[in-house]
Amino acid sequence: MRTQAQAHARHSHDDAPDTAAAFRRLAALPPGRQRDELRERIVTAWLPMAERLAGRFRSRGESFEDLRQVAALGLVKAVDRYDPDRGNAFESYAVPTVTGEIKRHFRDHMWTLHVPRRVQDLRNRVRFACQDLSQSTPGRRPTVAEIAEHTGLGEEDVQAGLEALESFTALSLDAELPGSDDGYSLGDALGSPDPALDTVVDREAVRPRLAALPERERAILYMRFFNDMTQSRIAEQLGISQMHVSRLISRCCDRLREQVLRDAS
Known part of the structure; x- marks a missing residue:
């Protein structure tokens, strides 16, 4: 008869099943139905231990049911890999195997x-x-x-x-900010690109070309696009026809576009 100290050295939990003989039979059986049934009975006997280990990882952002599934998978791996001929109790091999499987789950799936x-x-x-x-x-x-x-x-x-x-x-961008009573979300607090930034490069590119235009053409473009004057008012102020103003504006814009594109290439 085993002493109490021997039993405690063999199993660290009082409810740990004694499956030493079952593991020896499992190792001797060839693949087949009989071996599968014995393997299933061993796994079932040790499931309470696996669930106990899963319980140590509660309150870490994962449901206990999912942790039980992961622990059960680790237990199956431990049963399949355990070699009773090494002389160690199954529990001493299964505990780190199941625990490692749970930790691996957190590392690979929870982040x-x-x-x-x-x-x-x-x-x-x-x-x-x-x-x-x-x-x-x-x-x-x-x-x-x-x-x-x-x-x-x-x-x-x-x-x-x-x-x-x-x-x-x-954190989802749709998450409501703490202390917000009107549904104000994190996404609402984020800035957006300033549409005026798209014109900065164009303005800087065209600036030296505008400065090189003849004075009258430069004045016409300034009155039209900066003072927002109509073509008829520009024509009246300069003493020329509106058609002439329209041709000058079109010709200047085409020239500036070609020059800027040529500079960029």
């Missing part, structure tokens, strides 16, 4: 944007440090220096970890 593994590790270290330090710094958030001393990280790494804490998910 809205791809974040380097190093930054994810910094985030986790900083998060755990903040939890530890909250006991000794009640009522306030630990400082960067305090977190750096607690973790042994540099302050720049701590700052990167803190920024990653706030960047796990992206």
Whole structure:
């Protein structure tokens, strides 16, 4: 009969099933229905452990049902890869396998944007440090220096970890801003391109060509496009016909366009 200490060394949980004999039979069975049924019974027996491990990752932005599914997948992998001939208890192999599968799920699927593994590790270290330090710094958030001393990280790494804490998910531009009572969203607070910027390059390109025009043609363009005068008023002021003004404006604009395009090419 096994002693209580031996049983505790073999399984860290009192409700851990004793499947050592089942694993030995599984290893000896060839592929087929009998092996599949035994494999399914082993997985079912260890599902409570997998769900218990999934429960450790609650409140991290993922539903518990999804975490259970991921933990179950990790358990299946552990059952398929476990070698009873190595002499180690299944639980000692399954726990890190299932936990690693859950962590991999967070790393690969929960971040809205791809974040380097190093930054994810910094985030986790900083998060755990903040939890530890909250006991000794009640009522306030630990400082960067305090977190750096607690973790042994540099302050720049701590700052990167803190920024990653706030960047796990992206905020929709349609999200209502805090304190807004009229549905004012983040998108409403963003600026938009100034349409006048599109004319800056054109104005600067045409400026030297305008300065090189004869005085009368330059004056006609100024009165038409800057003073918003009609062609008839320009003709009256200059003592020429409106038709002549129209031809001069068209000829000047065509010439300026050709010169600017030629300069650009």
